[in-house]
Amino acid sequence: xxxxxxxxxxxxxxxxxxxxxxxxxxxxxxxxxxxxxxxxxxxxxxxxxxxxxxxxxxxxxxxxxxxxxxxxxxxxxxxxxxxxxxxxxxxxxxxxxxxxxxxxxxxxxxxxxxxxxxxxxxxxxxxxxxxxxxxxxxxxxxxxxxxxxxxxxxxxxxxxxxxxxxxxxxxxxxxxxxxxxxxxxxxxx
Numbered sequence: 001x002x003x004x005x006x007x008x009x010x011x012x013x014x015x016x017x018x019x020x021x022x023x024x025x026x027x028x029x030x031x032x033x034x035x036x037x038x039x040x041x042x043x044x045x046x047x048x049x050x051x052x053x054x055x056x057x058x059x060x061x062x063x064x065x066x067x068x069x070x071x072x073x074x075x076x077x078x079x080x081x082x083x084x085x086x087x088x089x090x091x092x093x094x095x096x097x098x099x100x101x102x103x104x105x106x107x108x109x110x111x112x113x114x115x116x117x118x119x120x121x122x123x124x125x126x127x128x129x130x131x132x133x134x135x136x137x138x139x140x141x142x143x144x145x146x147x148x149x150x151x152x153x154x155x156x157x158x159x160x161x162x163x164x165x166x167x168x169x170x171x172x173x174x175x176x177x178x179x180x181x182x183x184x185x186x187x188x189x
């Protein structure tokens with residue numbers, strides 16, 4: 001009789017454990033975790049895409065060494081992204097990073113790694129460069145921001161701080177927490 005009770009106890013424990021495991025595997029949390037590791041539905045290597053404005057002129061150009069689209073959240077991962085944002089009456093703003101992610105509505109681009117934003121004059125000389133480790137670009141708003149340390153270098157000034165906002169149409173920059181400014185006074189003489 002004791003063997004039957006022991007066997008019954010083992011079977012009940014096995015049934016409870018099996019039910020618990022099935023519940024864990026089919027729970028919404030577990031399903032969300034499984035989707036996190038989903039494979040992309042398509043990818044491209046060495047691609048370029050151009051977005052046109054309402055006036056029929058190029059608004060932006062995005063290039064990357066590698067792009068993968070994930071259908072579970074409709075986002076796109078980028079490796080070595082480079083952007084050129086065209087501005088009316090001004091030279092284009094250029095952006096590069098080690099990695100990037102484009103949100104499902106293609107309105108926000110998140111950049112990580114060696115993030116650089118710069119503009120050049122007609123001769124190809126950089127007139128303004130911003131470096132940081134992370135940035136968010138709001139594509140339709142022609143705007144970028146970071147909460148990370150950033151350095152702004154112009155021809156005669158270097159500004160360091162934490163947090164920055166950039167409005168691309170007029171090259172307006174705002175440092176949220178200023179740390180240091182160095183002004184190059186030029187050759188002495």
